[in-house]
Amino acid sequence: MKEITVAELFAGVGGFRIGLEKASVSYRTIWANQWEPGKTRQYAFECYDQHFGPSLTNSNEDIAIAKRDCPKVDLLVGGFPCQDYSVAHSGDAKGIEGKKGVLWWYINDILKARRPKYVLLENVDRLLKSPSKQRGRDFGVILRCLYDLGYYAEWRVINAAEYGYPQRRRRTFIFAARKRTTWYRTVLNMGSDNPRRILFKDGFFADQFKVTKGEGLVREYDLKVKSDGTDYADLVDFSDSFAAAFENTGFMLNGKVYTSTTTPYKHKQMVLGDILESDGVDEKYFLGSNLEKWQYMKGAKRIERTAANGHSYVFSEGPIAFPDPSDRPSRTMLTSESSTNRSTHIVEDPKTGNLRFLTPVECERLNGFPDGWTDTGMPEKFRYFCMGNALVVPLITRMGKQLLTITAKD
Numbered sequence: 001m002k003e004i005t006v007a008e009l010f011a012g013v014g015g016f017r018i019g020l021e022k023a024s025v026s027y028r029t030i031w032a033n034q035w036e037p038g039k040t041r042q043y044a045f046e047c048y049d050q051h052f053g054p055s056l057t058n059s060n061e062d063i064a065i066a067k068r069d070c071p072k073v074d075l076l077v078g079g080f081p082c083q084d085y086s087v088a089h090s091g092d093a094k095g096i097e098g099k100k101g102v103l104w105w106y107i108n109d110i111l112k113a114r115r116p117k118y119v120l121l122e123n124v125d126r127l128l129k130s131p132s133k134q135r136g137r138d139f140g141v142i143l144r145c146l147y148d149l150g151y152y153a154e155w156r157v158i159n160a161a162e163y164g165y166p167q168r169r170r171r172t173f174i175f176a177a178r179k180r181t182t183w184y185r186t187v188l189n190m191g192s193d194n195p196r197r198i199l200f201k202d203g204f205f206a207d208q209f210k211v212t213k214g215e216g217l218v219r220e221y222d223l224k225v226k227s228d229g230t231d232y233a234d235l236v237d238f239s240d241s242f243a244a245a246f247e248n249t250g251f252m253l254n255g256k257v258y259t260s261t262t263t264p265y266k267h268k269q270m271v272l273g274d275i276l277e278s279d280g281v282d283e284k285y286f287l288g289s290n291l292e293k294w295q296y297m298k299g300a301k302r303i304e305r306t307a308a309n310g311h312s313y314v315f316s317e318g319p320i321a322f323p324d325p326s327d328r329p330s331r332t333m334l335t336s337e338s339s340t341n342r343s344t345h346i347v348e349d350p351k352t353g354n355l356r357f358l359t360p361v362e363c364e365r366l367n368g369f370p371d372g373w374t375d376t377g378m379p380e381k382f383r384y385f386c387m388g389n390a391l392v393v394p395l396i397t398r399m400g401k402q403l404l405t406i407t408a409k410d
C-alpha cells in the first residue's frame with residue numbers, strides 16, 4: 001500500500017493523527033507542530049510527544065518560526081482558529097500583508113513553500129460568516145489564497161451528532177487538492193456545469209457524509225471578477241470588497257464558488273448517556289452542596305444593570321437544561337469545561353442518580369479519543385481544556401478513508 005506522508009499543524013493532543021491512523025496504516029505523520037502561546041509548561045505537546053514521540057520531528061515552537069522546518073508532504077492537516085483574515089498593503093507599496101499572529105498566513109506560507117497535494121483543515125462554523133460587517137470575507141480570503149496557489153477546495157459544516165456521534169459539535173472542514181492530482185481532474189470532469197453532483201453526491205465530503213439530495217438553491221460567486229465585471233486588482237482589493245453568503249456546503253474550482261445548504265440523512269444517534277462511566281466515579285466529581293448555585297447559573301435570568309456611562313439595561317439569558325439530558329447528544333464541549341461556568345456539563349450519575357461533572361475520560365469519549373489519552377501527567381483542568389480544543393476523531397477517520405480512495409488513483 002502506498003504511503004501518504006502527513007504534516008500536522010496546531011496538533012494539540014493529536015486528533016488528526018489518531019483519526020488518520022485509524023483510517024489506514026498508509027498515513028505516516030513525519031512532522032507535527034504544537035505550541036501553546038505564553039505557557040511555560042506545554043501540556044498538549046507533552047501529551048502528543050508521549051504518545052507519538054519522543055521525536056525530533058515533533059516541534060514545540062511558535063509556527064511563525066517553525067514553519068520553515070515543515071517538510072514536503074502529501075497531506076497537510078490542522079485545526080486553526082477563526083481570526084481576522086483581512087490584508088493590507090505593507091510598507092513597500094507592492095507587498096501584501098495579513099495581520100501578525102493570524103495563523104492562516106503561516107498555513108498559507110507552508111502551502112506556498114511545500115505545495116502538498118492535499119490539505120485538510122478544521123475551523124469553527126462561524127468562519128463562513130465572519131466578519132459580521134462584511135459577511136464571508138474571511139472565508140473568501142482563504143478560498144482566494146487556495147485558488148492563487150492552484151488548489152481545488154471543498155468545505156462542509158459537520159455537526160458530529162448528525163453523523164452518529166454523542167456530541168453536538170459543529171465545525172467547518174476544508175479539503176483542498178492541488179492541480180495535477182487525480183482528484184483535481186475528477187472534479188474538473190464532473191464539471192462546474194453540474195455543481196449539484198459535487199455538492200450532493202460525488203464530492204469529497206458527500207461520499208462519507210451523506211445528505212438528502214437535490215435540495216436548495218446553489219449560489220455562485222466569482223473569486224476573480226467583481227460584480228462590476230472588473231478583476232480584483234490584488235488580494236487587498238479582494239479583502240476590501242468581497243462578501244458572500246456561504247452555506248454549509250460548497251466548493252471552489254478554478255476561482256468559481258458554488259454553495260448550497262445540505263441536510264444530513266437521519267442517522268442512529270449516540271447520546272450523552274452512552275458515554276457516561278457507570279461505576280467507580282470519584283466523589284470529587286459530584287456537586288454536593290453546590291446544587292443551588294448551579295441551578296441559579298443554569299436558569300433563566302432578567303437582571304437590571306447599569307453600564308459605565310450610566311445607561312441602565314436589562315441583561316437576560318435563557319435557561320440551559322439542568323442536568324444535561326442523557327438521552328440526547330451533548331452540547332458542545334468548550335475549553336472552559338472544568339470551570340464554574342453555565343456551559344459546563346452537569347449530568348445525572350447513572351449509578352447513584354446524583355448530579356456531577358463529566359470526568360476527563362467522558363470528555364475524551366465525547367470526542368472519540370481513547371480512554372485516558374490525556375492522562376499523561378497534566379493537571380486535570382488541562383485535560384478538559386485539551387478536549388475543549390480538540391476535534392471529533394472518528395470524523396477524521398471517515399475523511400481519511402475517503403482520501404485513501406482518492407490517492408489510490410494518483
Ligand SMILES: C[S@@+](CC[C@H](N)C(=O)[O-])C[C@H]1O[C@@H](n2cnc3c(N)ncnc32)[C@H](O)[C@@H]1O
Nearest residue numbers: 010011012013014015035036062063079390391
Ligand atoms: C483548535 S486547537 C487544535 C486541536 C487539535 N486538532 C487536537 O485534536 O487536539 C489549536 C491548537 O493550536 C495551538 N496553537 C495556537 N497558536 C499556535 C502557534 N502560534 N504555533 C503553534 N501552535 C499554536 C494551540 O495550542 C492549540 O493546541
